[in-house]
Amino acid sequence: MRRRRSLASQLLVWQLVVVMCLLFAVGALTVVQTGRNFRSNEERRMLSVAENVAATNVVQTQMGNRDLLAPAAETARGLSGATYVLIVDLQRRVLTSPDPAQVGSTLDTRTTAFDGKAWVGTAGDSIEAHVPVFDEETRKVNGIVVAGAREPGIWEGALDQPVDALRYLLIALVIGVTGSLLLARRVKNQTLGLEPHEITALVENREALLHGIKEGVVGLDAQDRITLVNDHARDLLALPGNAVGQSVEQLELNDRLRDVLTGRATGVDQLVLRQGVVLTLNRMPIEGAGAVVTMRDRTELLALQHELDASQHATDTLRAQAHEFANRLHTIAGLISLKEYDEVSNYIHQISSAQDQWRAEVSSSIGDPAVAALLIAKASLAAERGTTLRMGPDSVLGRVDEALSADLVMVLGNLVDNALDALSSLNGAQKWIEVGVVQMDDEVQVVVRDSGPGVAPELAEEVFRHGFTTKAASHGERGIGLALIRRACLRRGGSVSVSGSVFTARLPW
Known part of the structure; x- marks a missing residue:
């Protein structure tokens, strides 16, 4: 037979599952929040970079001269930390780019910058800012500046600080193991050292015993509420289906039966008449827990x-x-x-x-x-x-x-x-x-x-x-x-x- 796990090991496993789920949830929320903060900051930063490049005198006056535009764009990219800074003319041709293969190609991105309105948003896996370049003399749009920064992956932020992530994980594991062991010890003391499968077997045996005997059995707590009742007792006392949990005083019982169930009438083999049936009741008090009442039908x-x-x-x-x-x-x-x-x-x-x-x-x-x-x-x-x-x-x-x-x-x-x-x-x-x-x-x-x-x-x-x-x-x-x-x-x-x-x-x- 497969060996059953102890209560401590089961609690440890479940505690670890809960801790890992919490870590995953916190990590996911952190990544989402970090992504939102990154996009907000990068959008402002890229917009500032593009505006600065578009406002330089060289870019405004020398839009067709690639040799003069390239240094201005690369200088801005290097100083700002942007992934790329592009300068594009009115024909959507890329005049400057960190990637030489991209120079001379056509920019296929739709933007409002050609209409004189700056635009900031996400293009592919990058955050871009498009700013129009105005001619210094005519004040007409003669090109745009595109500044972009690649958006990091989901786990890149966490991997940037692996030591902190590992430290948090170890702390969570230590707390989970310690808490599960203490909880298992407390639960085991309260269950008298019984394992879960033993408790289950004990409850099943109790139910089989209660419903298998010919005598009626009623369990009462310290407040005279019914905690358990077997089928024979339910039939003898004509109790409703929702009797468990109700007080003896709330049920429709005669005064004699209430006195015996609550202990006001004491003695062995107390005789009670219930709906034409003569019952013999015996009440056994349990210290601090209530009482157990057994009954037999003595009508015949x-x-x-x-x-x-x-x-x-x-x-x-x-x-x-x-x-x-x-x-x-x-x-x-x-x-x-x-x-x-x-x-x-x-x-x-x-x-x-x-x-x-x-x-x-x-x-x-x-x-x-x-x-x-x-x-x-x-x-x-x-x-x-x-x-x-x-x-x-x-x-x-x-x-x-x-x-x-x-x-x-x-x-x-x-x-x-x-x-x-x-x-x-x-x-x-x-x-x-x-x-x-x-x-x-x-x-x-x-x-x-x-x-x-x-x-x-x-x-x-x-x-x-x-x-x-x-x-x-x-x-x-x-x-x-x-x-x-x-x-x-x-x-x-x-x-x-x-x-x-x-x-x-x-x-x-």
């Missing part, structure tokens, strides 16, 4: 737990009924042993009347079989715990559809269980639970009240938001069932609230 597990709780409640109800029947049988057996046959008859009649009365009361008010069966079963469980379960005076419910019936069973079951848990801490006090189910035109209203202490006013909202992690018997707080009740009510467009020991749920239908 919670549903299984709820089904298990329902089975457990049914088992408890059957156990309570069996226990109640066993006590009654023991009582009947004892009365028979004592030959108190009349008391046996009265006792059986009393028991049968009480059960028949509760069944009749439930059946007359509740027309849905599932809800009626639940209330009849809960009465046995309440009796075992020394609690009286009674119906509200205005209770009335007809047969409803299966979906609403299932929601009513879940709401009533959880509210009665929470009330039983709340009353379990009362000793020696009269304990009762009143259940009211009222069917209206567009909704069913469920009201459950008990003789317990109730929920503190400051916890009226908290019991629904933090109900996942609290236990019903602890300081009047309720359990996970309240969160399920709230979700069922909100799904139907209803609501659930608590005031003291009275819970009210509204389920539209």
Whole structure:
């Protein structure tokens, strides 16, 4: 495999490239500026040379005499440093020139000097000045003087001083090498000694790891802005595509989720409800850098737990009924042993009347079989715990559809269980639970009240938001069932609230 270059060598190469580009740019600008300055100066100088030659008495009076004109032209050329000085008559014949082969030839350059106007400009690779020669007596144009200087090449100016150019190049190279080495050392310290290809591989591995795991991962900086989020977390939290870079407070999240993401709610396996999905979140702070939050979907597990709780409640109800029947049988057996046959008859009649009365009361008010069966079963469980379960005076419910019936069973079951848990801490006090189910035109209203202490006013909202992690018997707080009740009510467009020991749920239908 081809050996990879180190970070220092790569920075050195790029620094040298940058330095050379800068030198080239500066050199090009210098050459352009030097050329402009040279042309401006040479134009003025050539014009002055041509004017001086054209103003001499010999040139003005002896235009046709080459022997007298040549010395004047050469003297001016030698003194001024011009490349050539030409004297041309009105027929455009060259009378004097440093090049003997050019003498007698025709000047083919267009110029305004023959019209009496001086001209300065570029002719080929030279800068020329054309000045008319006026006859001393008639003051008419009888010829022109051409003074020219060859324009140097692009690099001639730089090559005139090779030592300075080499010195500047060496200084630039030393600065570039030193700067690249210092920069490479600083960058390497900041990247923990990793080379660029190692950093690239590390980022690729991180991306593959983040998007490959089944857990959701969210990275936050010290200001609670999202720095990274994998696909699973984006789906679980229903985050928008531009969530990265935004603050948690700017996103449309519920208060409970914000508290967990920002660290205001601490603890392991924090439970949060997000758009009908139950999530378990764990937040790990990173010193000075923010935090990393991992999350898992617990909706299915919670549903299984709820089904298990329902089975457990049914088992408890059957156990309570069996226990109640066993006590009654023991009582009947004892009365028979004592030959108190009349008391046996009265006792059986009393028991049968009480059960028949509760069944009749439930059946007359509740027309849905599932809800009626639940209330009849809960009465046995309440009796075992020394609690009286009674119906509200205005209770009335007809047969409803299966979906609403299932929601009513879940709401009533959880509210009665929470009330039983709340009353379990009362000793020696009269304990009762009143259940009211009222069917209206567009909704069913469920009201459950008990003789317990109730929920503190400051916890009226908290019991629904933090109900996942609290236990019903602890300081009047309720359990996970309240969160399920709230979700069922909100799904139907209803609501659930608590005031003291009275819970009210509204389920539209």
